[in-house]
Amino acid sequence: MEEILKAIEERNCKKVAELLYHKVDELGDEELKEVLEKAKKLALECEDFELYKLTIYYFHELLGIDMVNEFEKLAEEKDTFEAKFELADLYYLLGELEKSLDLYRALLEEETAKGNVENVAKVYYSMALIHEELQEYEKALELMDRAEEIYRDLGDEEQLLRVGIHRAYVLFESGEVYEAKAMLAGLLPKVLDKKDLLVELHLSFEEIFEDDENYDAALQECLYALIHAKGTDYEDVAFGSLMDVLWQLFLEDDFETVYLNIDMFARAFPDMKDFFEAVKAIALYKDGKMSEEEVSKYIEKVTDQRQIDLLEFLGEAEL
Structure with missing residues (x-):
């Protein structure tokens, strides 16, 4: 929270938006409300309608506070492309697709x-x-x-x-x-020096292979995406895609594919080695190849709460 408040104090709208995107889940309701109110005020002062859209969206989705009408009045008052474009995108994010299309057509x-x-x-x-x-x-x-x-x-x-x-x-x-x-x-040779596009491309390949139930290939594409996303805004997106594939494998009781492939990630990301080894241990346990006592030793090594929650999530997977 302090990092976000500091960025707001520095009036760095781009950094505030990035931090909100990555850290919003770490905040309690009261903390979130305080941060969003300050971020919204900054967005209005700087006329940063992208940040404003983000705050309105989080108010709506995470706190159940509807401020969409405020954005509508603001867009009408400002009457600029930027304000109306971000409002149309907000409609899209909220699932109001026809309203979004109508505004885009007018624009x-x-x-x-x-x-x-x-x-x-x-x-x-x-x-x-x-x-x-x-x-x-x-x-x-x-x-x-x-x-x-x-x-x-x-x-x-x-x-x-x-x-x-x-x-x-x-x-x-x-x-x-x-x-x-x-x-x-x-397109691949053309994006080798553009990390964000390279991540998008590998994640597209991942979805294609996952849809074909070629999970070995899908996990390989997740690995490429994570490597190129390291330290960028796309890191959470790439990690989320990996978790989606792992979740699907656990749902399908395909534990072997998990424990045969997960060492790739443990070696590529030594800072997350304990987490990936715990994922492997859970898969081995689910497949009857490791005792409950043994798997507990691996899980106990993981100290990051988000990772602990994800391990619990995978451990509870069932058809």
């Missing part, structure tokens, strides 16, 4: 009339994500094509790559698995 008309092509591309891409959520994959791909065309004209290589990775994932969702894998492979 698309406004920004097209003004000739703000970069904003138009952002809106096309954001609308594509909603149509993907609605499983309207053909429409999502069409909108991504339009965004890519603009970014290509602008010479924005990084955004082109980002949209391309997600476009490949939508192709996978639509059933074009081999084309999706080929597209991701074609």
Whole structure:
């Protein structure tokens, strides 16, 4: 909490947003309310609508306090692309997809009339994500094509790559698995020096392999993603994907795949060795290859509360 409060005092909106994203689960309700109130005030003073959106979202989802109407009034008052764009994204985050689409369509008309092509591309891409959520994959791909065309004209290589990775994932969702894998492979050499995109790409491969129940390959992609995500904003996302795969394996009683593969992670991340060895021990215990007394010794070595909670979570997995 102190780290977040310090960032707020320093008026570093970007750092406040990053810390909230990574540490919000560590705060109790009263602490969270205090932090969010201060972060919201800072966001208003700096007119950082992305941070403002984040605070409104956490108020709504974690504390049950609805402040969406405040954002709506603010966006109407400011009447800027940034404010309305973040409001549309808030609607998306809250699952109000039609409201989000309606606002994006209005923004698309406004920004097209003004000739703000970069904003138009952002809106096309954001609308594509909603149509993907609605499983309207053909429409999502069409909108991504339009965004890519603009970014290509602008010479924005990084955004082109980002949209391309997600476009490949939508192709996978639509059933074009081999084309999706080929597209991701074609993008791989272009993102080797861009950690965030490299993580996104490996996580896309992970989902493809997991969907095919090729868990050895899925875990390998999780390993690559975690290695490249180390020390970045994507570290939690990559770790979450690994936990999702492990959870699925425990649900399916496929303990062997867990204990045969988990040593990769223990050796790649020595600072988390105790945690991964405890995961292996639980899998061995579940498979009847380790006694309860033995597995307890491994679990007792883990001192991080979040990791302890995750071990308990995996240990309770059942069909």
